[in-house]
């Protein structure tokens with residue numbers, strides 16, 4: 276099984292180019308598509324309908340969508356062992372997180388109109404393939420300058436230009452996917468560590484104040500040490516972290532997690 | 540492959556209906572200017588794209604492009620530093636917030652070249668031959684008009700993105716002196732392909748490829764008669780452009796002198 280992650284800022288053209296890639300691959304491979312987002316997306320439905328391949332949406336809600344992606348990857352792999360290629364589209368909100376994995380192929384869809392590439396973090400610098408989109412909107416001179424700049428921040432990437440509207444470039448990426456190595460075990464490794472979640476704001480604090488944030492952080496940390504971090508969903512929340520935030524916000528009783536009760 | 544490019548060859552693929560294109564091969568030699576014509580949506584830009592990426596049955600059209608009678612190697616196709624092809628696309632919007640002169644310098648550098656003294660000024664000077672509204676090196680790119688942007692890009696392709704093959708997608712759409720533009724681009728014995736709806740441009744070429752339903756259906760050599768007609772058309776248009784400039788400058792157009800310079804037919 277090959278595991279392919281498409282990351283790129285919202286609206287950069289991820290789904291558009293994925294569609295043309297699926298068209299290239301669907302006759303020869305068993306595919307699965309997963310779209311991660313914060314609150315809502317229709318990408319999975321569009322793809323399932325148009326290409327008749329299984330697709331799901333995964334909504335992160337209160338969690339950082341990229342951290343959530345990392346949490347969900349093992350489940351996706353477990354449930355799709357019969358597939359040849361898993362295509363995952365991230366929410367693309369964080370230039371720092373971008374959950375590429377060592378064992379799979381990381382593709383950054385980079386909108387050429389989105390400014391200087393040197394400001395991007397791992398979403399670009401750790402990508403195996405950089406697919407520059409929307410080149411049809413700007414001059415050839417700027418396209419060349421942009422390409423040279425991308426090469427500077429990520430010299431090892433394969434760079435191609437794609438057009439989500441016409442499907443240009445999809446063939447090249449389909450080739451890169453075919454050439455990429457299959458995932459051997461269920462245990463995947465992130466290409467880089469994600470930013471730490473270490474403050475009261477991570478636990479839902481809204482009052483901008485150091486003391487308040489610290490208080491919230493300590494309360495959160497305590498709860499965190501009580502839950503078993505199983506993300507089992509028995510509390511009614513899809514992850515322990517969301518449950519902890521709800522408890523701290525007074526929206527949930529901590530007894531809702533059966534594991535906490537036992538330990539008291 | 541550092542050899543000089545003397546020729547490219549288009550080998551047939553399929554049209555939008557999946558039917559094989561009905562020709563053996565089309566050769567385009569160094570120094571030739573070829574028009575690509577057909578209705579909107581017929582697939583003209585696809586042909587440019589096939590040539591731009593030196594397609595090997597790996598695009599929608601399944602065409603194959605040879606360079607000097609050979610299949611070009613991968614290095615030539617994908618390494619951006621080995622630019623074989625310059626293209627002037629339909630869209631000419633700039634996004635970079637920068638002065639014209641600085642931008643041209645940056646483009647030179649991204650091509651791995653040092654700026655020669657006077658080159659930037661030369662690029663701007665050539666651009667100003669094509670547009671009625673003068674560009675200066677201090678102007679901000681974002682403030683250029685459509686015509687100025689196009690003129691600058693034409694001159695950029697001729698002087699900075701120097702490549703043996705030039706692809707042009709509908710140059711006529713921006714109120715520039717297109718005849719001058721073509722003159723600047725054609726100069727040095729390159730291979731030039733122009734997608735166009737413009738009759739005088741289409742007839743000002745060596746041959747024209749006709750596209751229908753995504754497939755090449757015919758290739759016509761431009762006759763001497765057609766070139767003559769192109770000449771007249773050009774003349775009429777430049778006359779219009781001249782009046783346009785006068786109106787823009789606030790002049791009154793009181794009388795219109797029409798004189799027709801007869802074409803000198805050879806032979």
Ligand SMILES: Nc1nc2c(ncn2[C@@H]2O[C@H](COP(=O)(O)OP(=O)(O)OP(=O)(O)O)[C@@H](O)[C@H]2O)c(=O)[nH]1
Nearest residue numbers: 284285286287288289290291408409437438439440
């Ligand atoms: N001009 C142009 N528009 C494009 C291109 N690729 C995509 N678009 C347009 O950009 C918009 C967003 O494209 P999507 O493919 O939905 O982008 P996305 O990255 O999947 O967006 P999210 O899933 O919301 O993050 C759509 O309107 C596309 O039609 C391109 O290469 N050129």
Ligand code: SF4
Nearest residue numbers: 506507508510515532
């Ligand atoms: S029930 Fe407990 S262990 Fe399960 S998700 Fe909720 S907090 Fe986590």
Ligand SMILES: [Mg+2]
Nearest residue numbers: 289290318364
């Ligand atoms: Mg999408």
